[in-house]
Amino acid sequence: MMEAYDRFELLINDQVVKTPVAIASMAGIVDAAYVLERAAHVGVAFIGGYSIDGPTLEASRRMAEDGRKEFLYADPIEALGHEIDALKESSVVAGINLRGSTPAAYAGVASAFEDRVVYEIDAHCRQSPMLNAGCGEYLLHHPDALVEIIRALKAEDVTVSVKVRAGVAANDADLARTVWKAGADILHVDLMDYGHNKLRQIRNASPLTLIANNSINTFDRAMDAFSHGADLVSLARKSDPWTLAGLDAAITRAADEGGWYNAPKQLCRGGDIRALAFCCMPVKACPLIPTLERIGLSRKEYLKLKQEAVKGTALENGKTTCFGSLAWCCKISSPCMFRNMTLENVGLSAREYMRCKHRLSEKIMHRIFDEKETADESS
Known part of the structure; x- marks a missing residue:
């Protein structure tokens, strides 16, 4: 078991x-x-x-x-x-x-x-x-x-x-x-x-x-x-x-x-909010922006959340990726040579990468539904 x-x-x-x-x-x-x-x-x-x-x-x-x-x-x-x-x-x-x-x-x-x-x-x-x-x-x-x-x-x-x-x-x-x-x-x-x-x-x-x-x-x-x-x-x-x-x-x-049997589709392809684990920085007009507004997270809070969530994990790496960390990288099914080069350099398999994204998703969901709800109720 x-x-x-x-x-x-x-x-x-x-x-x-x-x-x-x-x-x-x-x-x-x-x-x-x-x-x-x-x-x-x-x-x-x-x-x-x-x-x-x-x-x-x-x-x-x-x-x-x-x-x-x-x-x-x-x-x-x-x-x-x-x-x-x-x-x-x-x-x-x-x-x-x-x-x-x-x-x-x-x-x-x-x-x-x-x-x-x-x-x-x-x-x-x-x-x-x-x-x-x-x-x-x-x-x-x-x-x-x-x-x-x-x-x-x-x-x-x-x-x-x-x-x-x-x-x-x-x-x-x-x-x-x-x-x-x-x-x-x-x-x-x-x-x-x-x-x-x-x-x-x-x-x-x-x-x-x-x-x-x-x-x-x-x-x-x-x-x-x-x-x-x-x-x-x-x-x-x-x-x-x-x-x-x-x-x-x-x-x-x-x-x-x-590695993650029920991984969501990416947000821009119709995924649910667990897909925030795959989203990049909020720097362009895309489904990320209205999603953050809908769930009550500011862009600053979103940035801080993901940066803190990946500290000390394999996703903290990735200086040669688009935004300097695997935290902002997309789902493994989306082609990206920069992400894949980083995974190879740090010795992280595609399966383990997705498991790390799952952990990140859990932290995001906890922030949205537990910490935020508790804060809203106490305010």
Whole structure:
């Protein structure tokens, strides 16, 4: 598992994620047995959705009568306990997708199982019985209720994911910030037909671990999601063993070769704000300038941030590059003889260069979302 951590550097619920490929919940279908059949090529799996109190169980029964698949049981805690026990010997990080009508219902489940699993709030279901029970997409139209649930779960000191459908909330970027501020750890987004533009918008709004979902079942689609902000991709209907194995193998190979498996596109080519790690000094009219204005960083602050972030690292080198340091150099996929000459002179491989850029990106994101937010709140 340490090899997997070195490759992807992904931790969820204090567990190493062996591959950034996940299984998304499908009510009545994805349970422990479903996951175990596919465990060799999955890093995270969300079983469920599981209704966990009287109103949502009644909604599940009504939906089942209408022909939908649902998990039905007399005792939610007992049923979930069996599923969680079945997954405990697996190397897959386990999550349970939950549908409850009150914050107390979620807190009750978290109190029973503590940190054994990730708790995913289903703000995704759009069936009328579930909406009438106060869950699913109801929560996207009533974000205050969603915040209460997140806080109730975090009070139990557990890892929280929120599963949403893009384009339902009034503003997805605002929703991402709200979920992050409430204390959630993961945002699991069904992109519907919005594609990478929506994904980039969400990534630029929060530092949450971001899982992209919906028809991401090929290597090209996965890499497109990664390059616009996703940390993981999840599959539902196409989560068959053959597809999962192919994705896992291709993504692993790309990570080993490239050094940063979900490196963003450069900002001038539509990348998200992690791509500031590849930007040069703000000396010309380009997408960097409006991006800095949008995130509230002055040009001076940006210069100081990158200069301090690379001190004592391999990126501090590069006197013969355009701006005198590898800090300002572009992505390895962009041809540049000055950058490449410097890499050769300092003995830094292309893979290690990208890993260094990843570290720089993390420092930039920390400055934008942690230090800056703390400063804004205290002012």
